[in-house]
Amino acid sequence: MPSSNRIIRxxxxxxxxxxxxxxxxxxxxxxxxxxxxxxxxxxxAPELLPKRRELSEEEIRLQNWEMVLREREAQxxxxxxxxxxxxxxxxxxxxxxxxxxxxxxxxxxxxxxxAQINDQFEQYKTQLADKLLALAVSVSKKVLADxxxxxTDHAALLLNQVLDGLQLDGKAMTVRxxxxxxxxxxxxxxxxxxxxxxxxxxxxxxxxGGLVLxxxxxxxxxxxxxxxxxxxxxxxxxxxxxxxxxx
Numbered sequence: 001m002p003s004s005n006r007i008i009r010x011x012x013x014x015x016x017x018x019x020x021x022x023x024x025x026x027x028x029x030x031x032x033x034x035x036x037x038x039x040x041x042x043x044x045a046p047e048l049l050p051k052r053r054e055l056s057e058e059e060i061r062l063q064n065w066e067m068v069l070r071e072r073e074a075q076x077x078x079x080x081x082x083x084x085x086x087x088x089x090x091x092x093x094x095x096x097x098x099x100x101x102x103x104x105x106x107x108x109x110x111x112x113x114x115a116q117i118n119d120q121f122e123q124y125k126t127q128l129a130d131k132l133l134a135l136a137v138s139v140s141k142k143v144l145a146d147x148x149x150x151x152t153d154h155a156a157l158l159l160n161q162v163l164d165g166l167q168l169d170g171k172a173m174t175v176r177x178x179x180x181x182x183x184x185x186x187x188x189x190x191x192x193x194x195x196x197x198x199x200x201x202x203x204x205x206x207x208x209g210g211l212v213l214x215x216x217x218x219x220x221x222x223x224x225x226x227x228x229x230x231x232x233x234x235x236x237x238x239x240x241x242x243x244x245x246x247x
Contacts, residue, residue, distance in 0.1 A: 133235055133236075133237060136235070137232060137235075137237065137239050140231075140232075141241065141245040141246075144224075144228070144241075144245075144246070145245060145246045145247070148208060148209040148224075148246060152184050152187075152188075153184070153188050154209055155177065155181045155184050155185050155188075155209060155210070155211060156184065156185055156188035156189055158210070158211065158222055159175065159185060159189075159211060159213070159222075162211075162213050162220050162222055163213075166213075166215070166220070168215055170197060171197065171215060171216060172197040172198075172199075172215065172216065173197065173198055173199070173213055173214065173215040174198075174199045174201055174213070174214040174215070175198060175199070175200055175201065175211055175212070175213055175214075176201045176202075176203040176206065176211065176212040176213075176214065177200075177201075177202070177203060177206055177210065177211040177212070178202070178203065178204065178206040178207060178208045178209075178210075179202045179204065180208045181206070181208050181209060181210065181211060182200050182202055185200075185211075186200070206223055206224075206225075207223065207224040207225055207241060207243060207246060208224070208246060209224045209246070210222055210223035210224035210225070210226075210227065211223065224241060224246075225240070225241055228240075228241040229241075
């Protein structure tokens with residue numbers, strides 16, 4: 001039908017049948033009431049709904065097995081986590097034990113090395129001490145030889161010290177000494193010495209510079225050999241003095 005833009009007025013408009021459009025429905029109180037009513041009309045009646053089927057014994061048994069399996073799975077998961085935690089703790093303890101054992105081995109190794117170093121140091125000190133003592137002995141021999149050569153009156157002074165200590169008062173005595181020492185004694189004391197009854201005896205076994213005085217009451221060993229040995233015994237040595245040491 002072709003449309004028309006003509007405006008209908010007055011008596012002409014009254015000849016048309018009126019339109020009655022019910023948008024919400026005249027029997028609804030509002031949009032919400034209409035929506036709820038339509039939903040209830042679309043829902044099937046309870047007697048028309050399918051009845052719930054009862055499970056068979058096999059299905060019930062399968063459901064029970066499924067529940068048991070789920071519980072076992074949860075238990076296994078818990079055991080696995082517990083085992084992991086236990087293994088972690090055991091690993092820590094084992095690591096601590098291995099670390100302590102390694103540290104103990106290193107401590108023992110360091111202790112052994114320290115003991116070895118200490119032994120070597122003590123050995124070195126002993127060797128050094130021996131060398132120092134040997135050097136001291138060598139120097140002492142040289143000093144002794146130089147002193148005897150420089151002081152030819154040494155034997156005479158020594159004899160006077162011995163006589164002053166004994167106070168023999170002209171008693172008979174014997175002086176034993178190296179030939180060179182006897183010559184020095186006679187030179188310093190003179191032929192007309194006031195020693196009383198003295199017998200001079202040359203003893204080549206004696207070292208120059210010392211003497212042995214024998215008398216009725218005993219003997220005084222003032223030889224160089226004896227005096228030297230007493231001096232070095234204090235150092236723990238027993239190195240004898242030889243004629244070559246005094247040359």
